[in-house]
Amino acid sequence: MSAIRIPASVFLTASLLALAACGGKKDDKPKPEPVVGVIVAQPGTAAMATELPGRTDAYQVSDVRPQVSGIILKRLFTEGGIVHQGQPLYQIDPSLYRAAVGQAQGQLASAQATAVAAKLKADRYTDLEKINAVAKQDAADARAASGEAQAAIVQQRANLQTAQINLRYTNVNAPISGRISRSSVTPGALVSASQTDALATITQLDPIYVDIQQSSTQLLALRQAIARGGAMPDKAAVKLKLEDGTDYPLTGTLQFSEVQVDTSTGAVTLRARFPNPNGLLLPGMYVRAVVSQAVQRNVFLLPEAAVTHDAKGQASVLVVGADGKVVSKQVTDNGLSNGQWVVTAGITAGDKIIVQGSSKAKPGLKVRAMPASDNPAVIDQKPQNGGGQSGAGAAQ
Structure with a gap:
């Protein structure tokens, strides 16, 4: 019995179909899902x-100004440095203000002496008035004079306090703590209580x-x-x-x-x-x-x-x-x-x-x-x- 011959084209077609089948299976595999x-x-x-x-x-700013008039004797701080509240900054000549304090003290002492004499006279006239040994008007005038003498004491005491305050103001102190600016005056300068220019400025x-x-x-x-x-x-x-x-x-x-x-x-x-x-x-x-x-x-x-x-x-x-x-x-x-x-x-x-x-x-x-x-x-x-x-x- 003779063998049946199969054409080569049949084998080629079968091979291509097998490869196509394998390739189709590979493409059907799902792609990996991205991970996020x-x-x-x-x-x-x-x-x-x-x-x-x-x-x-600035948190606080304060101008340093004189409160009395006079000649600047000393500058007591370093320009641009830190100063503290109450620290002396300038010294104004205190001579006139020290003399004013002495004068006020003398006037107060005189008023106190006058008040003592007026009080004694008023007391004496009051006793005489009781026995009709002095006119009622004179007794009233004596008591009024004693009262005026007491008022004069109060007035002279206030004058003394004012003089003492002015003397204290000859020391120009820092109103706040902070960094101070350069000084606008030097020793020997005349300053006035009414001037508009500040001596220095302090900034906190x-x-x-x-x-x-x-x-x-x-x-x-x-x-x-x-x-x-x-x-x-x-x-x-x-x-x-x-x-x-x-x-x-x-x-x-x-x-x-x-x-x-x-x-x-x-x-x-x-x-x-x-x-x-x-x-x-x-x-x-x-x-x-x-x-x-x-x-x-x-x-x-x-x-x-x-x-x-x-x-x-x-x-x-x-x-x-x-x-x-x-x-x-x-x-x-x-x-x-x-x-x-x-x-x-x-x-x-x-x-x-x-x-x-x-x-x-x-x-x-x-x-x-x-x-x-x-x-x-x-x-x-x-x-x-x-x-x-x-x-x-x-x-x-």
Whole structure:
């Protein structure tokens, strides 16, 4: 029996069909699901911090002025140094004022002696009046003279006190503690109690004030938020950014706000008080104040990586849905607070927000959700096979 010959083309066709079948099985294998790191959104509170312009202002400023006239004998302080309240600063020639004190003392002694004589005469005339040995008018005049003598004592005692005060004013003392300016006079200069020019100026720099400008629109929005219950008043802590962009290391507190709006600028002035132990802040410096005036309630704090903004400024987040697929949600944010976005609307409690691996997560794509790691590289190293747990159930 002769063998049946099969054409070579049949073998070739069969081989191609077998290869095609094998290739089809390979393509049917599901692709690995991208692994993303998620956090579970939970409502909380966030400080409503606003960065506002401001300028520093001295806590206290006092001009040193003479209260009596005379020649300056000595300057008793170092220009630009620190002086303390009550410290002598200038010595005015006390000669005339010392003499005035002596004169007032003599006049007081004379008035006291006159009062003694007048008192004795009044007493004697009163006794004589009882036996009708002297006219009633003369007795009344004697008693009146005694009273005038007592009044003269009071007057002369006041004159003595005035002279003593003027003598004390020849020592010009510091009215407050602080840093003193240069002196406008030198020893030998004549000064007057009525002069308008100050001898020097003392400025207290610790603590120091910062006057902050806030628009009336911002202030109105804040008060309305508090009235609606969406925010609650804070202790109003204030932080500063200096002119060179660095942060001032100490925190201040908000003291008060003006009750009127400046019609030329439409702003309200807020005043904060800062400790300034090293004198780093000087009056007149321009600063940026970060003011925490209230606390927002029922908001979501999300890492910076979780929120993206488009060209129009619209914010959005990527969320892993219940079916494990990525969903893009538009949200409303109220800026950053301590490095986190404050989201006020657009998500709900329990949403699984993608914070790591978002470049691999596209809306509609199914992903494996894992709890976010402190090391983002851990998410990238997760096995990406199709046999693992997928969807939101992986992040519990």
